Amino acid sequence: MTPAAPGEPETASQGADGEPDAVFGEADWEALRVAARDAMSRAYAPYSGFPVGVAARVDDGRIITGCNVENASYGLSLCAECGLVSQLQATGGGRLTHFTCVDGTGSALVPCGRCRQLLYEFGGPGLLLETPDGRRTLDEMLPQSFGPQHLG
Secondary structure, eight states: OOOOOOTOOOOOOOTSSSSSSBBBBBHHHHHHHHHHHHHHHOBTTTTTTOOEEEEEEEETTOOEEEEOBSSSEEEEGGGHHHHHHHHHHTTTTTEEEEEEEEEETBBBBOOOHHHHHHHHHHOOOTOEETTTTEEHHHHHHHTTTOOOOOOO
């Protein structure tokens, strides 16, 4: 999928029913950014000082969010995407269709590799991500990804 030109509405590759998703315009992306910034304001990042917030649209139209939660035992810290997929499952499941991630200044941030893999599980290759360089499909951001289809 090729992302739409700036200011033009775009669609995700497919909804839960396998059909093309509804039009998702610039105002919808702005609503995701606002939700991600709000989530970022609730991040618990006393060790790194690097709060992160994320927001995503689910195929049923819900908007879900997450923020990073650090721990004094650094390896136990949770990325914002972990909170996002937990909220997804706790509120009825579904597939992610559109995603944005912001840093402490509210600027677009690219998910780390681990989180891209997590997003793949719940959004698949057609998930649209907002990045500092524009909108990209997850397939572009995580080429040759590993997923459930690889398990016996």
